[in-house]
Amino acid sequence: MSGALKGSGAGPSPSQTEWDDDEDSGAEVSPLVVDAVGKALHAHFQSIAEMPLPDRLLVLLAELEARERRQDS
């Protein structure tokens, strides 16, 4: 990972107002709940990832590539 792009605690991160991470994490979540949450999360992610990419992103990619080819030649 690059130095310039690397995330860091000093970088733009959400403020911690609601939770204190230094505290013990509390009761363990049951494996059944972990499994159910995990499956729901994957299903949600998959449903978005299966959608076709919007044209503007494909156009941008083609433009970036074309620009680089011009610079190389």
Next chain:
Amino acid sequence: MTDALPPIERSQAFRDGLIREMRDLRAFAVSLSGSFHQADDLLQETLMKAWQNSNSFIPGTNMRAWLVTILRNTYYSQYRKRGREVSDTDGIYSSQLATPPNQEASLDMADFQIALQKLAPEHRDVLLMVGASGLSYEETAEICGVAVGTIKSRLNRARARLADLLGIKDASDLGMGSVSEAVVRSQSSG
């Protein structure tokens, strides 16, 4: 040895990697921001930054973690600049799905997105990075700038909170009613 490739071929490998990651990265961006429109703006900016900084990507390392880092930093710097915009969670799926599978499924997805948006940002981060994107604890800790133990703790809390928001309270909600009831009975009698 990918880093020994000549510039043109390396750029082709880089481009192929970007394209491979683009859909999952979009799912990450939508889940993070709660908005398709904002997600596509984020993706566009991430794509440009990634391309401009392609030399800083080390071939053989995890491109997904690298892209997630760029996208997340972009998101939170915008978030800090202009405050939280009202997300268009309501109706996003009905407008985006060309052929909605069925109304009930659409509602489930919207409900899930609403629940995600109710999580504390640092909890949503770890769920999306570890739980959905498959990044390691170490990669996630590096991206968030915190210790690995903190990531594990956040993940635990995030799962508990999301389960609560989704109404997953115990095993009986998971179609295992008889088992959970038996467990509860044995615990209360013991």
